[in-house]
Amino acid sequence: MAPPATRAVRERLRIAIQKTGRLAEPARALLAACGLSWRESRDRLFCHGESMPVDLLLVRDDDIPGLIEGGACDLGIVGRNVLLEHAASSACFREWRALGFGGCRLDIAVPDDWTWQGPTQLQGKRIATSYPALLDGWLRAQGIEAEVVALSGSVEIAPRLGQADAVCDLVSCGATLAANQLVPVLTLLHSEAVLAGPATPFGDARDALAQLLQRRLDGVLRLKDSKLLLFQAQRQAVPALLKLLPDAEAPTVLQVDGADTLALQTLCHGAMTWQHLEDLKRAGACGLLVVPVERMLA
Ligand code: PRT
Ligand code: ZN
Numbered sequence: 001m002a003p004p005a006t007r008a009v010r011e012r013l014r015i016a017i018q019k020t021g022r023l024a025e026p027a028r029a030l031l032a033a034c035g036l037s038w039r040e041s042r043d044r045l046f047c048h049g050e051s052m053p054v055d056l057l058l059v060r061d062d063d064i065p066g067l068i069e070g071g072a073c074d075l076g077i078v079g080r081n082v083l084l085e086h087a088a089s090s091a092c093f094r095e096w097r098a099l100g101f102g103g104c105r106l107d108i109a110v111p112d113d114w115t116w117q118g119p120t121q122l123q124g125k126r127i128a129t130s131y132p133a134l135l136d137g138w139l140r141a142q143g144i145e146a147e148v149v150a151l152s153g154s155v156e157i158a159p160r161l162g163q164a165d166a167v168c169d170l171v172s173c174g175a176t177l178a179a180n181q182l183v184p185v186l187t188l189l190h191s192e193a194v195l196a197g198p199a200t201p202f203g204d205a206r207d208a209l210a211q212l213l214q215r216r217l218d219g220v221l222r223l224k225d226s227k228l229l230l231f232q233a234q235r236q237a238v239p240a241l242l243k244l245l246p247d248a249e250a251p252t253v254l255q256v257d258g259a260d261t262l263a264l265q266t267l268c269h270g271a272m273t274w275q276h277l278e279d280l281k282r283a284g285a286c287g288l289l290v291v292p293v294e295r296m297l298a
Contacts, residue, residue, distance in 0.1 A: 010202075012053040013209040016073040019045070019058035023193050026101040027077040031056070034216035054209060068093045068196060074206055075213075081106050081131060081170060081191040088133035095194045097214065100221055102193035104172045106131060107184040111159055111166070116185045122146045122166060128158035129168035138188050156180040219296045226296075227272045230265045230289040232256060237284030238264070244279055267293065 017027040036054050038047035047056040057073055064076035065086035076093075079102055083095060108127065110116060122139075125146050129135045132150040139146055149164045156176055158164040170191070171177060171184055195217065201207050229248065233241055241264075242251070251266035272290050280288060 009204045010074075011205045012049070012055055013075065013206045013213070014055045014057055014073045016057045016059050016064045016067050016076040016078075018061045018064075018077070021061060023061065023077060023079065023102050024058075027099075027193065028056075030077075030099060030101070030217070030220065033220045034213060052209070052212075053205075054213065064196065065090070065093055068198060074202065075195060075197045075210065077193055078196055079104070079191050080194050081134070081189060083194060083196050084189065085131050085133050088137060092199060093196050094199045096197045097195050097217065099193045099195060099217070100224060102191070104170045104191050105184075105187045106134060106168065106189040106191060107171045107177075108166060108168045108186040108188065109156075109171070109177050109182040109184045112181045112183045114183075116183075119144060119186065125165040126163070127166045127168050128155050128164035130155055131168060134188060135168045156182060215297075218298065222269075222298075223293050223296050225271065226267055226269050226293055228265060228291040228293050229268050229272060230263070230287070230291065231280065231285040232261060232263050232287045233285050235260050235262055238262060240283050241280060241285055244276070244283055267296075 015031070017031075018024040035051055036049060037051045038049055038056055040047045045058050047058070049055045057067070059067065061078050061082050064073070064078040065083055067073040068076050069086075069090050069092045075096070077099065080095060080098070081104070083093070087093070108122070110121075114121070119142050122144050123146065126149050127135060127146050128149040128151050130150070130152060132148045135148050139148070149158065151158060151163070155167050155169040157180060158167055159182065160180060167182060168188065169177075174184060177184060195214075197210065202210070229245070238253075242248070245266065245268060247269045248266040249269075251264045254263040255261075256263050277288050277290070
């Protein structure tokens with residue numbers, strides 16, 4: 001294991017994100033929603049932060065854990081799968097928080113003409129993967145001896161080429177596996193994009209910047225799919241109405257006229273469909289209003 005690099009004191013925070021690929025645009029959009037803006041360099045590898053002292057480095061996702069470990073970048077947005085694959089050989093970085101996009105699974109898949117009987121069926125087999133450390137760790141934990149065939153790409157085709165008997169690869173909708181006559185049989189990891197950072201504080205101005213960024217991320221991610229719901233109801237109908245809103249936060253309640261008519265406002269997480277509104281109306285709510293929420297600071 002490489003010794004941790006000595007970090008230079010810095011006033012600006014540097015975040016590594018994927019230059020192109022599945023996580024590139026969502027990562028930039030999320031950071032922009034946190035109020036960050038940048039001036040791009042001509043080579044599009046470095047973006048100088050304008051609204052805050054937070055710069056971006058645009059790189060290949062596989063390089064992000066090493067950049068954090070080496071201190072060239074402070075934080076990174078990367079798939080949990082990539083982070084954990086590298087974490088097997090380094091304790092210098094960790095997942096700070098999940099970011100709610102780039103969801104996928106790391107699955108073991110076998111040819112569709114196998115009759116799957118369980119993990120022991122992998123004993124003595126060759127399994128192709130781009131995640132050898134994660135697969136190796138899982139096989140050890142299961143007590144299965146199998147050959148890990150490390151490939152950097154085109155893993156799904158390995159069984160058809162005779163390079164492996166099974167595969168361990170990322171899956172989202174599963175169409176790629178199906179197109180290669182493979183079926184997923186086990187999930188090793190549920191992954192999504194995460195904010196990764198060092199395991200220990202920076203010890204300079206970057207700690208406050210990182211905290212500020214995390215607070216903004218909290219606000220933005222909590223608001224995803226959230227709506228403010230406003231309605232009126234008779235006092236006695238309120239308990240039944242709140243039962244219809246299990247994902248809602250504790251409501252603010254105002255008395256409208258006399259003692260019995262109340263106005264309620266509550267932040268609802270998840271979709272607020274017409275069906276929800278009709279159910280609430282039947283249970284005694286009126287004047288229902290669903291309002292988008294732009295920003296929140298708890
Ligand atoms: O160039 P660079 O090295 O930066 O990019 P990359 O090609 O290594 O990564 P990229 O952009 O393909 O993926 C970046 C991250 O997106 C991954 O590390 C995962 O965290 C996440 N992600 C989410 C996925 C998928 N979904 C996904 N479906 N990464 C890869 N796939 C592959 C999958 O392996 C299969 O081959 O996409 C193919 C289609 O999947 P199905 O199941 O939808 O057919
Ligand atoms: Zn990559």
